[in-house]
Amino acid sequence: MPPAFKSIATLSQELKNGEVSSRQLVEQAVARIDTLNPELNAVVCLEADQALANADQADAKRAKGEHSPLLGIPMLHKDIFCTQGMRTTCGSKMLADFVPPYDATVVQKLKDAGMINLGKCNMDEFAMGSSNETSVFGACKNPWDVTRVPGGSSGGSAVAVASGMVPFATGTDTGGSIRQPAALCGITGLKPTYGRVSRYGMIAFASSMDQAGPMAHSAQDCALVLNAMAGHDPLDSTCDNTPVPNYHQTLDHPITGLRIGVPKEFFSSHLNTEVATAIDTAVRELERAGATVKEVSLPSTDLAVSTYYVIAPAEASANLSRYDGVRYGYRCEAPSDLQDLYVRSRTEGFGAEVKRRILVGTFTLSAASYDQYFMKAQQVRRLITQEYDSVLNEVDVIAGPAAPNTAFALNDTSKSITDMYMEDVFTIGANLAGLPAISLPAGLVNGLPVGLQLIGQRFGEAQLLNVAHQFQSRTDWHTRRPTLEAVR
């Protein structure tokens, strides 16, 4: 394995053995970002000096005998997490110059665990998109094929890991924004149960679904990082205080007798047939590992996308009202009056997709359409949740594809807006129901990665990571790396 692609688990061991220093890892990461980023555009902010200083501190701690597994490991944050003193844009012109005076809880926790943050990753503007093309910094490219998208909205994070810049990056997932880019870039990405990881300091898109999670090469790495990310936070009322297990400890449990349900609705006309075959093969591998597989039904799957595209824009329309040009963020030149200040600051500061969703959300919440849209969507959301819960009474884990296709072409004008929304058809259900879900590499179709999605019971992250790790112990898809020939 080339050094750039090593896992956290390996690097941690090498650091412990004194084979490498944190400074060396950070220097390697910075050099690789310098080489690859001009083409891939995964990193939008790099603070190398600060990272090196922190690496030296980590090395000093190691020298004193401290050996926590994440100490000194380089990483990147999705640019949706507020980082004290480090520009945080959320991929938007609106926040192009915003420097937060505080750290998000996730940022603080990973800092406390000793990880070295190098900077920030590209993303769809305000996490609204499935291709990373709505970013004010421009598109980010898929390292497996630079003419293709990495997926979104955590596209930059997925690319940074897949291309070996860093072994780990944070992502957030409101409708599939960790799992779909993880699938399209051939890495492992976990969206935890809603409430498992604090949302404090994570710039809000749709508050009832936003959830932060790890993006790395393997389930084992995700487990190591989730140990540090998860847990109650008094600053987030929706953050749960269910005790955090040691996710690493249960990775090796055998999965004999594990009950897997495969929803027939996930194998519909939306799904690319070659992707379907790869997923089917992956599920059979789990069966060989001792799991029992049966077909289950989630009849409201087709309603998930429209339900999501009522609720998420509604919440977003309010969440994004604070960007008004008054206190911080983009302000238009020479406003003539208050109305002009609002209208031009928001018109000029937000991109098209963000404005579209604000308009949709404003409409669905208006007095005349509230009952017909917002209320109805809330009812369907409850229905979808009940369907997932009832299936998860019969099986331990739901398995299926993470995305309907492999990575699609950049600037694909044949793709309509609603085609783009359909990218999330298999991932949205877990967000609406608040369930944990993971995407892991499960094959290559025409040289492009395919992601297997596993959806678990509420707070069942340990089981998901266990199943994913068992799969990865039997297969090598997660060790496949893009050649990056086009980049060098």
Next chain:
Amino acid sequence: MHWEMVMGLEVHLQLATHSKIFSSSSTQFGAEVNTHTNPLDMALPGTLPVLNHEAVTLAIVFGLGIGAEIGKISRFDRKNYFYPDLPKGYQISQFFEPIVKEGIFDVPLEDGSTFSVRILRAHLEEDAGKSVHDAIPAHTGIDLNRAGTPLLEVVTEPDFRTAEQVIAYLKALHALVTYLGISDGNMSEGSMRCDVNISLRPKGESAYGTRTELKNINSFRFIERAIHVESQRQQDLLEAGQTVTQETRLFDPDRDETRAMRSKEVANDYRYFPDPDLLPIVIDDATIEDIRASLPELPMAKRLRYTEALGLSNYDANLLTQDRATAEFFEVVAKTSENPKSAANWVLGDVSAALNKEGISMSDAALSAIDLATLIVRIDDNTLSSKMAKDVFDALWQGETDVDSIIDRKGLKQVSDSGALEVIIDALISENAAQVEQYRVADEGKQKKLIGFFVGQAMKASKGQANPQLLNQLLKEKLG
């Protein structure tokens, strides 16, 4: 035509919490601009509200105080609108499920009767900041110190027909919340703000007329005046065959008129929806009972006890219970002196006059209730005449303490020893033979005047310390 006024009130009470409803910033009034603010108050990206449970407790206290039903599950909603003093672009409020549901609030009127106001609901919400127009030339500044201060908005049914009822309600509400300690009720600092919804209809008609909303009037006097001015304006319109426009109006006390604030008020769509950042407030019966057990005696119960057990008039009971500090002061005086009527007279008379003169309230007065009670005891045991008592009271008010030592020091002891008084009277009789002669032949009216003369002389001789009742009685005997 005779017109009937119909009014409903919305009162915003600032709750007396130490920190804001969703952030740890201080709620103290009067700080330098934008110093009681943190990232949440400024709505920086990524910040999240965390409910201050002190505000919830105070809302429950209020609900129990008016005998309302407490919402076992209540929720927060977002009220969306753009305004520079509203940093998030939405206000967190309770629209769908308020914490306090329906209740009846009995408002005492001066004649001793009560007037029942139906409370529709009371809900928690956050206050906005303030625009500052005079700090930066040609610009408007924003002060976010107040943004996020907890408010309880108390909404009534349209039960008011006169301005007197409105004022009586507001005074009773003010008394209640200051009693309960849930708000300081300071109107000039905006702790209690009142919106009046007002319409007219022909007397006897049951349908309501079109209403206007008078916003944010912050003194009882202005509220009364605003109601008068606005009802007259509506009456003039209606009598001229014109219609009233539904709108928000502001009362301008300088010009003594109301004027339209936002004519497009009806077009506002606040797009309320449940706030996904906050969990529902779930309140169990045990919590409610704990809070109920901790409630102080409420003004209405106190009034009843003052009239029935202490024998006070409705009028006095009303006045004494208007604020908690006064009632508590009175109760100590009444209990210690064992003379509730005299205690009431002192508190509502001399004490109240002295407070008014200095422009302070009972809670700011240095006067000790025990001293005042001792003063009353010394009147009742004939140590002090009422005139002497006033001297002692003045000394107490000036900051002296210990009634008995004041009496000693001022030599104010009343002479109630009949032997000593007889000596004085005998001397007077022998010195004023002519008047004694006149007295003996005079009619009743004339006699009264002459007694007055002798009392005056005796008082002079006793340096004002003679017990006047005893003096009167002895004189009558001796002269008779």
